[in-house]
Amino acid sequence: MSTFENLRYIKIQKIGEGAYGIIYKAKDVQTEEIVALKKFKLSDNEGVPSCALREISILNQLKHPNIIKLISQIIINKKLHLVMNYYDMDxxxxxxxxxxxxxxxxxxxxxxxxxxxxxxxxxxxxxxxxxxxxxxxxxxxxxxxxxxxxxxxxxxxxxxxxxxxxxxxxxxxxxxxxxxxxxxxxxxxxxxxxxxxxxxxxxxxxxxxxxxxxxxxxxxxxxxxxxxxxxxxxxxxxxxxxxxxxxxxxxxxxxxxxxxxxxxxxxxxxxxx
Known part of the structure; x- marks a missing residue:
């Protein structure tokens, strides 16, 4: 992964914690958009955790206007992040x-x-x-x-x-x-x-x-x-x-x-x- 991709998203604040990951509010410096980043820790022995692969697979199969959209997946500081749309109110x-x-x-x-x-x-x-x-x-x-x-x-x-x-x-x-x-x-x-x-x-x-x-x-x-x-x-x-x-x-x-x-x-x- 390029240095540019690692620097594309600037974390603003932690906004929550899901079943297997920590959620951050972040800014996409390329588009100026606010996004949500879900961070998974990568294991030295196992690589990408199975819970992350499973969630990526599920989200890729669930394209619906009332279901969160998975924009991309990136590695930042050896940690997998899912990039998703950001919403400021639950x-x-x-x-x-x-x-x-x-x-x-x-x-x-x-x-x-x-x-x-x-x-x-x-x-x-x-x-x-x-x-x-x-x-x-x-x-x-x-x-x-x-x-x-x-x-x-x-x-x-x-x-x-x-x-x-x-x-x-x-x-x-x-x-x-x-x-x-x-x-x-x-x-x-x-x-x-x-x-x-x-x-x-x-x-x-x-x-x-x-x-x-x-x-x-x-x-x-x-x-x-x-x-x-x-x-x-x-x-x-x-x-x-x-x-x-x-x-x-x-x-x-x-x-x-x-x-x-x-x-x-x-x-x-x-x-x-």
Whole structure:
């Protein structure tokens, strides 16, 4: 790699830490653009870490307007960096401000579009949470695919941030599927509605207890005072996502065609015609 390539990006500040890398805000001195750099440490024995190769491979297969774009990969000071688009606000920060209802509905729908795209390509994200969804101009973008994997019969149970972790993961299940992402989506949608996380456990056992205490019957949202102000279609969508039994959870495609999104479906149909 040339000296120029090593000096092309100037790090401005550390902005976060993903599953396998540290994220920096940086400036591209050639284009003057602000970018995000995800740094992986190279091993003397193994070379490029397998987690980095896996994330590069996944991102190269996920070209979608609501999924983070991998611009390039470079080596700086013997460390692999992924160069990606930079966003200065994640969903948790975005929700601190007041927004029009149609903007929030659009964000939910676009998140589901991206998740459907991911699932149709046989990947599970495994770490969907507000901090892994960035927002710009009221458009969401899913980031951090460090924990993402191809669907397989035996997977690690200890994934997803605790507050968004599906019940089957809390019970140490290793044979899960796309339904764990749909549980996370249900938690995120509830958080968008309430402006606070729905389940805030301090441990796996506490988290599971909170879930069981709230979700203790079918259609539990109907009698939940926190959701009294929301319309029945919205309540039904969340109810179908937050099912303790993963086999009863709706898929990303089913969620997109839920009656709650009738306006978005009609708009897409009009564009096709």
């Amino acid at each position: 969903l948790s920060e975005y929700l601190k401000f007041k927004h029009e209802e149609y903007h929030l509905k659009n964000i939910i729908y676009k998140i589901l579009l991206a998740v459907e795209f991911i699932h149709k390509r046989k990947f599970i994200h495994r770490d969907l949470q507000p901090k892994n969804i960035v927002v710009k101009n009221n458009e969401p973008v899913i980031i951090d695919f460090g924990l993402s994997r191809v669907l397989s019969p035996n997977l690690t149970a200890g994934v997803t941030q605790l507050w968004y972790r599906a019940p089957e993961l809390l019970q140490n299940c290793h044979s899960y599927d796309y339904a764990i992402d749909m549980w996370s989506i249900g938690c995120i949608i509830a958080e968008i509605a309430l402006n606070k996380p729905l389940f805030m456990g301090s441990s796996e056992s506490h988290q599971f207890s909170l879930i069981k205490n709230i979700i203790n019957r079918d259609e539990w949202f109907i009698n939940n005072s926190q959701f009294a102000k929301f319309n029945n279609l919205f309540i039904d969508l969340i109810n179908k996502l937050l099912q303790i039994d993963p086999s009863k959870r709706i898929t990303s495609t089913q969620a997109l065609y839920h009656p709650f999104f009738q306006d978005q479906q009609a708009l897409i149909q009009d564009k096709k015609e």
